[in-house]
Amino acid sequence: xxxxxxxxxxxxxxxxxxxxxxxxxxxxxxxxxxxxxxxxxxxxxxxxxxxxxxxxxxxxxxxxxxxxxxxxxxxxxxxxxxxxxxxxxxxxxxxxxxxxxxxxxxxxxxxxxxxxxxxxxxxxxxxxxxxxxxxxxxxxxxxxxxx
Amino acid sequence: xxxxxxxxxxxxxxxxxxxxxxxxxxxxxxxxxxxxxxxxxxxxxxx
Numbered sequence: 001x002x003x004x005x006x007x008x009x010x011x012x013x014x015x016x017x018x019x020x021x022x023x024x025x026x027x028x029x030x031x032x033x034x035x036x037x038x039x040x041x042x043x044x045x046x047x048x049x050x051x052x053x054x055x056x057x058x059x060x061x062x063x064x065x066x067x068x069x070x071x072x073x074x075x076x077x078x079x080x081x082x083x084x085x086x087x088x089x090x091x092x093x094x095x096x097x098x099x100x101x102x103x104x105x106x107x108x109x110x111x112x113x114x115x116x117x118x119x120x121x122x123x124x125x126x127x128x129x130x131x132x133x134x135x136x137x138x139x140x141x142x143x144x145x146x147x
Numbered sequence: 148x149x150x151x152x153x154x155x156x157x158x159x160x161x162x163x164x165x166x167x168x169x170x171x172x173x174x175x176x177x178x179x180x181x182x183x184x185x186x187x188x189x190x191x192x193x194x
Contacts, residue, residue: 052174053160065150
């Protein structure tokens with residue numbers, strides 16, 4: 001199964017802003033072989049951002065809904081929630097709105113630390129690059145099933 | 148509640164990506180408790 005992580009800003013923007021963050025998260029919503037990994041701290045951060053900007057009721061509803069979509073992953077307390085979710089869940093892609101997290105230097109540090117090929121990208125870049133057929137064939141070794 | 152219903156409810160709030168980014172930055176500010184040790188911590192020498 002292909003795995004991605006969306007940082008809390010992307011999770012919140014998916015709900016509150018739409019646009020590229022929603023396009024990106026529509027991918028795991030519509031392709032059941034694409035897993036969205038998220039630790040509890042990551043979901044708590046997103047829930048807190050949603051509550052801050054749009055109220056606790058909406059945040060609580062979102063938290064209930066995301067529980068059906070996100071695949072849980074655990075990591076040590078205090079680690080960066082998105083990066084640690086990717087490292088411990090073996091995700092190749094981290095989506096983030098933070099330009100510092102997506103910098104070349106940060107990417108090198110993540111790959112060195114985690115010893116995995118994990119890329120950090122803004123959601124619009126991920127959507128442009130993600131080709132479901134290619135990813136499916138690479139992960140499963142068989143042709144992408146016709147839609 | 149479906150995603151569609153959630154998005155409809157959320158649409159009442161006029162939020163931008165910048166506001167989301169800023170809200171997360173506030174949430175994860177370094178003075179939050181429990182930050183693990185990393186290189187470059189501010190000096191906290193107690194004499």
